[in-house]
Amino acid sequence: MEKMPVRPADVMEIRPYQLLCLVCRLGRQNQEPYYFEEKLDELQKRIAANPFCVLKLRCDVESTFRFQNPGGADDTPEGKSFNRRRDLTVLQRLGLLPGAEVPACDLLRHLARPNVGIAAVRDICCFEHVTAPVWQGCRHGDSGNYERGFAKAIDVLMPGRDLATREACKKATADAMYQRRVLQIRPHHLLCMACFTANCRPGDNAPILEDNLYEAV
Numbered sequence: 001m002e003k004m005p006v007r008p009a010d011v012m013e014i015r016p017y018q019l020l021c022l023v024c025r026l027g028r029q030n031q032e033p034y035y036f037e038e039k040l041d042e043l044q045k046r047i048a049a050n051p052f053c054v055l056k057l058r059c060d061v062e063s064t065f066r067f068q069n070p071g072g073a074d075d076t077p078e079g080k081s082f083n084r085r086r087d088l089t090v091l092q093r094l095g096l097l098p099g100a101e102v103p104a105c106d107l108l109r110h111l112a113r114p115n116v117g118i119a120a121v122r123d124i125c126c127f128e129h130v131t132a133p134v135w136q137g138c139r140h141g142d143s144g145n146y147e148r149g150f151a152k153a154i155d156v157l158m159p160g161r162d163l164a165t166r167e168a169c170k171k172a173t174a175d176a177m178y179q180r181r182v183l184q185i186r187p188h189h190l191l192c193m194a195c196f197t198a199n200c201r202p203g204d205n206a207p208i209l210e211d212n213l214y215e216a217v
């Protein structure tokens with residue numbers, strides 16, 4: 001069987017809070033400026049080009065996680081304590097540790113999970129009760145930008161293929177299958193084929209857009 005070439009991993013290093021800023025920027029209404037816009041542009045471009053690219057979440061913490069510390073070069077101006085807490089809160093809410101490497105598509109889906117994802121930035125980037133100037137929070141915290149961006153993040157950052165593309169792909173792959181003398185399948189595809197036909201009476205089943213099980217049967 002032909003082996004898939006092993007590609008070197010497409011890895012981009014970001015601070016955890018920058019993933020949220022990417023989502024937040026999608027919801028802005030007046031082109032207000034964001035910190036590290038060029039990095040956010042690159043992040044968005046990398047995800048669009050390859051949703052499986054790996055995001056490495058590094059933050060400015062010490063002790064046993066010093067190994068991954070990128071320093072404070074990407075800190076925003078609210079101060080070190082705020083920057084550290086914001087990054088660590090993002091990681092905690094995502095169930096990740098400093099230095100975690102996760103495919104962008106998984107990370108975004110994780111972020112967007114109903115009820116358990118990060119749907120709002122209150123208590124991460126801004127606070128209801130400001131107890132000291134250092135906890136003033138991000139200038140966009142209460143803008144609603146993140147929450148607006150969150151509602152469309154998956155559709156904008158990882159749009160699926162449109163119907164015409166999927167139909168063209170279906171036709172090309174089904175045609176190719178019918179031309180094969182020998183059909184190469186994975187063993188579990190036998191189960192999928194049985195499952196696909198289980199509830200159909202003879203002559204009842206028909207091709208579907210999502211896969212080529214009908215053609216295999």
Ligand code: SF4
Nearest residue numbers: 020021024125138141
């Ligand atoms: S509120 Fe500020 S720090 Fe938080 S996601 Fe938006 S821009 Fe980033």
